[in-house]
Amino acid sequence: MTNLVDAVGLHRRFGAIHAVRGLDLHVPPGQVLGFLGPNGAGKSTTMRMLTGYLAPTEGSISLAGIDLARNPLDARRTFGYLPEGAPCYPDMRVDDFLAFIARARGMDARAGSGRITSVVERVHLGDVLHQRIETLSKGFKRRVGLAQALLHDPPILILDEPTDGLDPNQKHEVRELIRQLGTERAIVLSTHILEEVEAVCTRAIIIRQGKILFDGTPSDLEARAPAGVTKNKMDHVFRSITREQQPRGEPIG
Amino acid sequence: MTRVITIFRREFAAYFATPLAAVFVVIFLFLSGLFTFNIGGLYERSQADLRPFFQYLPWLFLFLVPAISMRLWAEERRSGTIELLLTLPFTITDLVLGKFLAAWCFAGVALALTTPLWISVAWLGDPDAGVAVAGYAAAMLLCGAFLAVGSCISACTKNQVIAFVLCVGACFLLMLTGFPFLLEFFESWAPPSVLEALSAMSALSHFEAVLRGVVDGRDALYFVSVIAVFLMINVVIIDWRRGG
Numbered sequence: 001m002t003n004l005v006d007a008v009g010l011h012r013r014f015g016a017i018h019a020v021r022g023l024d025l026h027v028p029p030g031q032v033l034g035f036l037g038p039n040g041a042g043k044s045t046t047m048r049m050l051t052g053y054l055a056p057t058e059g060s061i062s063l064a065g066i067d068l069a070r071n072p073l074d075a076r077r078t079f080g081y082l083p084e085g086a087p088c089y090p091d092m093r094v095d096d097f098l099a100f101i102a103r104a105r106g107m108d109a110r111a112g113s114g115r116i117t118s119v120v121e122r123v124h125l126g127d128v129l130h131q132r133i134e135t136l137s138k139g140f141k142r143r144v145g146l147a148q149a150l151l152h153d154p155p156i157l158i159l160d161e162p163t164d165g166l167d168p169n170q171k172h173e174v175r176e177l178i179r180q181l182g183t184e185r186a187i188v189l190s191t192h193i194l195e196e197v198e199a200v201c202t203r204a205i206i207i208r209q210g211k212i213l214f215d216g217t218p219s220d221l222e223a224r225a226p227a228g229v230t231k232n233k234m235d236h237v238f239r240s241i242t243r244e245q246q247p248r249g250e251p252i253g
Numbered sequence: 254m255t256r257v258i259t260i261f262r263r264e265f266a267a268y269f270a271t272p273l274a275a276v277f278v279v280i281f282l283f284l285s286g287l288f289t290f291n292i293g294g295l296y297e298r299s300q301a302d303l304r305p306f307f308q309y310l311p312w313l314f315l316f317l318v319p320a321i322s323m324r325l326w327a328e329e330r331r332s333g334t335i336e337l338l339l340t341l342p343f344t345i346t347d348l349v350l351g352k353f354l355a356a357w358c359f360a361g362v363a364l365a366l367t368t369p370l371w372i373s374v375a376w377l378g379d380p381d382a383g384v385a386v387a388g389y390a391a392a393m394l395l396c397g398a399f400l401a402v403g404s405c406i407s408a409c410t411k412n413q414v415i416a417f418v419l420c421v422g423a424c425f426l427l428m429l430t431g432f433p434f435l436l437e438f439f440e441s442w443a444p445p446s447v448l449e450a451l452s453a454m455s456a457l458s459h460f461e462a463v464l465r466g467v468v469d470g471r472d473a474l475y476f477v478s479v480i481a482v483f484l485m486i487n488v489v490i491i492d493w494r495r496g497g
Binding site for chain 1 (some may be wrong): 255256259262263266270271331332333334336338339340341343344390495496
């Protein structure tokens with residue numbers, strides 16, 4: 001199966017800080033990849049590189065077979081992106097904002113309004129469609145961010161902490177949506193909520209200090225728990241993976 | 254081009270989505286009236302022309318134009334929407350041009366609202382229409398140059414106040430390079446060719462040249478070049494901040 005996301009040898013330095021150190025990532029369609037790691041592990045940096053917001057210091061990225069560095073505009077058409085914190089223009093109304101995104105995605109007015117209607121229904125934004133974004137609750141803002149990412153029905157979705165700040169009902173809804181979307185798309189989502197990985201992901205990657213420490217299915221991850229641990233197995237494994245090298249200061253490799 | 258229009262439409266509407274547009278237009282009209290009538294003495298001069306209006310316009314622009322440009326990029330950076338914008342299928346040139354043109358058109362709207370002044374003068378006397386047209390053209394060009402500088406500075410920071418203050422400073426220098434007190438600073442050590450170049454760079458002298466109604470292609474070219482150079486630097490700054 002051809003991969004939709006292919007990232008090879010990604011490095012990113014910010015001055016003296018080496019945030020991402022040689023990351024390879026291949027995601028086929030139908031896979032929901034959970035990107036895990038403690039704060040500052042390089043999750044957001046990696047996602048920003050995958051979407052072209054940050055240029056990698058080294059390495060190459062191709063999305064649906066299109067090289068991001070060589071053909072950035074076409075590559076950007078292949079994915080929908082929910083940046084960290086779901087930023088949207090606060091002074092715009094939800095419908096105006098989505099219409100702007102539709103135009104930005106090259107849809108004409110008719111195609112755009114058709115897509116807006118279907119996406120709004122999918123993420124339940126109908127009640128707030130004519131409200132200004134700054135007046136919305138955190139949950140609704142996040143849904144506007146999701147709607148924006150889904151508008152052009154992309155084969156790839158890159159979601160930075162999609163359920164952060166949502167209440168349990170909203171979390172459940174968003175996870176349900178991601179599961180449905182993930183059947184034929186490639187989805188990369190970052191989170192530090194471990195139950196989310198169990199609930200929606202078909203593959204989990206744990207990174208720390210910009211390096212991959214674990215890559216496997218959520219059940220592989222759980223199976224790593226030592227005998228005797230019966231509750232919060234994943235928590236236990238996550239802690240042992242991300243903490244074991246810490247006293248030495250330098251990461252492995 | 255469609256992509257530039259998409260950005261232009263959003264940006265232009267953004268000025269009117271907040272009280273910014275109303276506050277700006279009211280203050281601009283109030284101050285331009287004050288300068289024209291009270292300080293410029295439009296009536297006392299007993300001459301039917303707009304000289305007092307145009308004469309003080311650069312000083313008004315010096316403080317008001319940075320207020321339009323300061324939000325262009327700084328706000329996107331502060332709110333994080335820049336991440337959205339730079340991952341949509343736009344080139345950086347589309348974004349820079351769309352934003353600049355929206356700001357320029359907004360300033361054009363404010364300037365267009367001063368035309369009742371021209372109508373009154375035309376009703377009172379028989380002013381030279383060519384001079385007035387040249388004046389408005391010069392005002393738009395000067396405003397465009399300041400906006401290009403402002404957009405460029407706004408791209409460097411996420412703090413709008415810093416963008417405003419730096420822009421006022423930069424526009425002040427652009428306006429007055431070539432004036433004696435600034436030239437003196439360079440006189441002692443810079444070679445004559447540099448001094449000559451500096452004195453040719455003053456936005457104010459080019460503005461006044463157009464104002465006299467003698468439309469010289471070189472003056473227009475000067476403003477167009479300033480706009481083009483700063484917009485190109487703007488593109489480079491945005492691209493550079495993506496790193497690599």
